[in-house]
Amino acid sequence: MLNNDAIVALATPSGAGAIAIIRISGQEAISIGNSVFKSIKNKDLRNQKTHTLHLGHIMDDTKTLDEVLVSIFKGPNSYTGENTIEISCHGSTYIQQQIIQLLLRKGCRMADAGEFTLRAFLNGKLDLSQAEAVADLISSDNEASHQIAMQQMRGGFSNEIAKLREELLNFASLIELELDFAEEDVEFADRTQFNELLNRIEFVLKRLIDSFAVGNVIKNGIPVAIVGEPNVGKSTLLNALLNEERAIVSDIAGTTRDTIEDELTIGGIGFRFIDTAGIRETQDVVESIGIKKTFEKIEQAQVVLYLSPLTPKGGTLDSENVKQVQLEIEKIKNQFPLKPLIIIGNKKDLYSNQQILNLQSQIPNILLISAKQNIGIDELKDQLLSFVNTGALRNNETIVTNTRHYDSLLKALDEISKVKYGIETNLSSDLMAIDIKEALYHFGMITGQVTNDELLGNIFANFCIGK
Incomplete structure (x- = not known):
């Protein structure tokens, strides 16, 4: 699957800008770049040192396309592990296309999605989990997702897996050695030490698997x-x-007839808020569809904010209204028992101190706010943040965010459990060796020590062109 032909792509976002970067990688990348580049000091790019910058012009025969800055990275000391050059040109879309078309005529081909990072993986510059973290880093839109992607790209996750795999591989070798001397009935692998290793691997795997709930x-x-x-x-x-002013607000009941969604970052964590249609009995066909969607969104949500209709009138609260709210809260809890529920009372600015105390005694844990006056909003944000275990982030622990990794970890844990059972029941070494090989296979699937073209195609197809 490894090609070393020269590939080219725009490495910056498409469209006009101040500058654009066009990347070329491959064995002939520097030679092709040199064929279209005229240095202001008559330099030959092929004779220049790696990691150097050169000012000049991109020439199409005698026609000057642009004044550019060319960066040279000679393999293996480059992102892809191959000869690479990056052309920093002016950000006109016309200039970008003219330079790329010129390079295609000179022998480059357009890079596939993620092909630069794929080559970095195939050339041993990154393992597979680090390569996947590159895509996560590009798509990260809050501090927490950025921090996780950076840690994974630096090899935090893959180093942990590689260490466990190496220790397991050492014991697997001893088990295989026992099979070679089966007739002599010798034991090379200390079963007590092996069991301790399996317990340690099981503990780490369970921790990583549990972290997926937070990471996802x-x-x-x-x-x-x-x-x-x-x-x-x-x-x-x-x-x-x-x-x-994201949602339309009016005094007319049923103004929101469809769900409205928007995102907000709180404490580095992304929250996607969904404003739903009001829940009530209605004959309006359109509103009924909106209410149906409301229950679908509650099903999809991980946290539910229930905004009660209670409003103080005079010096007391309507007891019938309080009972109705209590019933509605129980209904939501019964229908969605596993979802965190925050009960909110709006218009706090209209309540007296005594009314607040009465309401809190009748509906425990109710959070009183005033959406219009922006009272209690920060407290609500703190409560939302408390549902996320950010301790792992603060402690810089490994957090799994990739579904493929999660699946491989589950399968590896299952095989480790089989090996432990084999030791407990004195299972023959040849049968245990099969389970150990399966566990090693699933570890290898995470870091890319075990791959196939279909797997790599699926992973890198989701990358952007030019990375």
Whole structure:
């Protein structure tokens, strides 16, 4: 699968800008670059040192296309491990296309999605989990997802897996040696030490598997559904959280008839807020569809904000309204028992101190806010953040965010459990060796020590062109 032909692509986002970078990689990359580059000091790029910059012009025969800066990176000391040059030109889309078309005529071909990073992997510059982290780093849109991607790209996750795999491989070799001397009934692999290793591997695997629950929401954002009856202030709350007029607000019940979504980063964690249609009995066909979507969004959400319709009137709260809210809360809890639920009372600025105490005694854990006056919004954000285990981030622990890695870890853990059972039941070494090989296979699938063209094609097809 490894090609060393010269590939070219735009390494910066498409469209006009101040500058653009065109990347070429391959055995002939520097020679091809030299054939279209005229240095202001008559330098030959082929004779220049690696990691140097050169000013000049890109020439199409006698026609000058642009004044550029060319960076030279000679393999293996480059991102791809191959000879690489990067042409920094002016950001006109016309100039970009003219230079790329010229390079194609000179012998380059257009790079496939992720082909530069694929070559880095195939040339041993990155392992597979690090290569996947490159894509995660590019798509990271908050501090937490950026931190996880950086740690994985630096090899934090793959180093942990590689160490476990190496120790297991050493014992596998001893087990295989026992099989070679089976007739002499000798034991090369100390079963006590082997069991201790398996316990340690099992502990690490379980920790990594458990981290996926946190890692997945950090990577993809935490969906939060804002639900309640019509006209209780759900859209006003969404606007207050986002600090902008995102949702239409009016005194007419049922104004929001479809779900409205927007994202907000709180403490480095991405939250996706979903303003839903008000829940009530209605004959309006369009509103009914909106209410149906509300329950679908609650099903998809990981946190539910229930905005109660309670409003103080005079000196007391309507007891019937309180009972209705209590029933509605129980209904949501029963229907979605595993979802964290935050109960919110709006219009706190209208409550007296005594009313607040009465309400808190009747509906424990209710959070009183005023969406219009921006009272209690920071407290709500803190409560949302408390649902995410950010301790692992602070401690710089390895967090799994990739579904493929998660699946391989589960399969590896299953095989390790089989090996442990084999030791406990004095299973023959040849049968244990099969399970050990399977565990090693799944470890290798994570780091890329075991790959196939289909797997690599699926992974790198999701990359952007030019990376």
